[in-house]
Amino acid sequence: MKQNKRGTERRSSNQNQSFPLNLPDGQSIESERRLSKQRRQNDFISEQSFFEKVPYDLIEPLINLCTVLDLKAGDILLKPQQPNRNLYLVLKGQLKVHIDKIDSEEGFIVQTGEFLGELSVIDGQLPSAFVVAEQNSHVLSIPDDILWNHFFINGTITRNFMRMFAKRLRDRNEHIQRALEQELRLEHLQKELSIAHDIQASMLPTVGDQFRKFHQVDIEANMTPAHEVGGDFYDAFPLDKEHICLSIGDVSGKGIPASLFMVKTLTLLREEVMRQDDLAAAVTNTNIKLCQDNDSCMFATVIIGILNVKSGIFNYINAGHNHPLFVKGGTNSEYLKSDRGILLGISENAGYSVSQLQLCKDDVLVLYTDGVTEAMNTEHQLFTDKRFQHLLSNQEKMAAVSTVQTIISGVKAFTGSAPQSDDLTLLVLRYCV
Numbered sequence: 001m002k003q004n005k006r007g008t009e010r011r012s013s014n015q016n017q018s019f020p021l022n023l024p025d026g027q028s029i030e031s032e033r034r035l036s037k038q039r040r041q042n043d044f045i046s047e048q049s050f051f052e053k054v055p056y057d058l059i060e061p062l063i064n065l066c067t068v069l070d071l072k073a074g075d076i077l078l079k080p081q082q083p084n085r086n087l088y089l090v091l092k093g094q095l096k097v098h099i100d101k102i103d104s105e106e107g108f109i110v111q112t113g114e115f116l117g118e119l120s121v122i123d124g125q126l127p128s129a130f131v132v133a134e135q136n137s138h139v140l141s142i143p144d145d146i147l148w149n150h151f152f153i154n155g156t157i158t159r160n161f162m163r164m165f166a167k168r169l170r171d172r173n174e175h176i177q178r179a180l181e182q183e184l185r186l187e188h189l190q191k192e193l194s195i196a197h198d199i200q201a202s203m204l205p206t207v208g209d210q211f212r213k214f215h216q217v218d219i220e221a222n223m224t225p226a227h228e229v230g231g232d233f234y235d236a237f238p239l240d241k242e243h244i245c246l247s248i249g250d251v252s253g254k255g256i257p258a259s260l261f262m263v264k265t266l267t268l269l270r271e272e273v274m275r276q277d278d279l280a281a282a283v284t285n286t287n288i289k290l291c292q293d294n295d296s297c298m299f300a301t302v303i304i305g306i307l308n309v310k311s312g313i314f315n316y317i318n319a320g321h322n323h324p325l326f327v328k329g330g331t332n333s334e335y336l337k338s339d340r341g342i343l344l345g346i347s348e349n350a351g352y353s354v355s356q357l358q359l360c361k362d363d364v365l366v367l368y369t370d371g372v373t374e375a376m377n378t379e380h381q382l383f384t385d386k387r388f389q390h391l392l393s394n395q396e397k398m399a400a401v402s403t404v405q406t407i408i409s410g411v412k413a414f415t416g417s418a419p420q421s422d423d424l425t426l427l428v429l430r431y432c433v
Contacts, residue, residue: 041068045140049113049164050089054156062150067141071095071133076102077116078131084120086141089113093137098130108175109134118165121147196229200259203266207236207427214244216309218430220400222408224371225423231258231300232369232423233266239306245273247304248367248427249344250321261298265290265344269304279306283317283344283352290345299345303367312359312431317352319344322373325389326357327364330396330430333389359431364403366392367429371422375411378418383411400428 045051045068046059068091071077077095078084090112097116098107107129110116120127121144142151152158207219221234231251238244247269251262268289272282283304290300303324305316316324320343323335338355359365368388375383391410392403404426411424 045089045091048089048091050115050160051157052160054154054160058154062146063140065146065150066143069139069141071137071139073133073135073137075133076130077133077139078127078129080128080130081126084117084127085144086117087121087144087147088116089140089142090115091138091140094134095131095137095139096134098132100129102130102132108172114168115161115164118161118168196256196259200229200263203263204234205236210237211244214238214309216312216431216433217244217307218400218432219246219428220404221425221427222404223423223425224408224420226371226420227254229256229259230254230423231262232371232425233262234367234425234427235266235270236427237270239274242308242310244307244309245270245304246307246316246367246427246429247302248321248369248425249300249302250369250371250423250425251300252298257296257298261290261296261300261345265300265302269302273304273306279304279315279317280352280354283319283341284350287319287342287344287346287350287352288348291348294345297345299343301343307359307429312363312433314357314359314365315354316357317341317354319352322368322370325366325368325392327366327392329360330362330364330398331394333392335385335389361431361433362396363431364392364398364400365429365431366403366407367427368407369423369425371420371424372407372411372426374422375415375424376418376421377415383414387414398430400430403428403430 042060042063043056045063046054046056051059069077069088071093077088090110092112094112095110095116096107097110098104100106110131116131116139117127119125152161201223204221204223207221211217211219219236221236223230223232223234225232231253233247233249233251235247236244247266249262249265249269251258251265253261265286268286269282272285273279276282283302300319301321302319303316303321304319305314307314316338318324318338318340320340323337323340325333326336327333336355336357339353341352342350344350357365373383373385373388377383388407391407398406407426408424
């Protein structure tokens with residue numbers, strides 16, 4: 001019978017052959033079954049791309065010089081700096097190459113029909129990566145001396161190997177190219193975010209310079225963003241010789257959308273307050289404008305107030321924001337439980353009422369965002385309103401800048417190594433007369 005190149009007729013002949021119960025050479029039926037299983041395995045191996053267009057009768061003796069390894073998921077096939085003298089052809093399953101460490105996400109998958117360890121076999125150097133079975137797998141282990149002295153004397157096998165090796169290089173080059181493009185895009189995005197951060201920071205006033213002529217007040221502010229850009233803001237500016245405006249806010253969401261809505265909110269509030277004397281009307285008009293064309297349904301919590309520096313009367317509106325912390329005489333702290341109106345940007349029909357606070361000498365008013373009270377430590381515990389109030393229970397005769405630093409240091413001491421999850425924004429006013 002004439003055998004074709006893939007051994008199809010040979011396998012058909014084996015399948016149709018019946019074996020006697022008493023074999024003349026003494027072999028058992030079990031041994032013949034093992035031999036038949038070996039032939040089926042060889043047939044399967046011969047069908048891999050590595051042996052494409054190679055006659056089966058040339059493949060079988062080569063396969064018999066090699067070993068089939070059974071790997072369980074998680075088994076390590078290769079380790080960095082551990083000598084390797086074999087080429088591994090993946091017959092079933094898949095393995096992953098980990099570039100730097102065994103649990104690294106960086107790397108690539110090696111599928112059925114592909115091979116591993118080729119670099120060690122070619123240049124004789126030690127492996128530079130981990131190779132781990134991603135699932136139960138079978139690989140054909142070809143010793144390097146068998147590969148060079150038996151496999152590669154066959155031109156077709158050598159050509160198949162080089163073709164597969166070239167495809168591997170092309171695939172890796174494309175992967176590297178995509179990674180480089182992604183890295184360049186990320187670098188460009190980071191530069192844009194850095195510029196956006198600088199622009200956003202420049203919109204927040206340096207409060208000390210603006211109030212040098214207002215000896216009645218000591219004001220300090222700080223915003224520590226959790227990311228390049230965020231949704232928190234504060235504002236402080238003189239309206240005339242006797243009145244100053246203070247505000248703080250927190251926009252829903254994070255990133256670029258929040259920062260854009262923050263700019264819009266800050267700008268509208270400032271414009272409305274400077275345009276008219278009625279604080280409630282200014283906030284109402286700002287809310288109406290924020291509600292218009294707000295398809296993304298963003299909103300902001302805000303506290304905004306006007307202080308008469310001579311009388312110490314502070315009129316303010318709370319639009320869904322955290323209650324201000326008031327430190328009477330710099331010693332006893334309490335939260336101002338004024339009415340909290342509806343957040344800005346939710347409903348055009350929202351109304352806002354003005355609350356009033358009388359400031360006296362050494363009183364301290366602290367406006368803040370929830371990045372302070374909701375700061376979280378490594379055990380997922382919150383800083384809390386209570387801990388914040390206790391931190392500011394004694395601020396007697398402390399400058400506003402010292403109060404800000406006390407808060408920031410206290411929050412950092414609590415959170416420890418936990419990453420900052422939200423913007424941390426503060427606006428502190430001490431009344432000095």
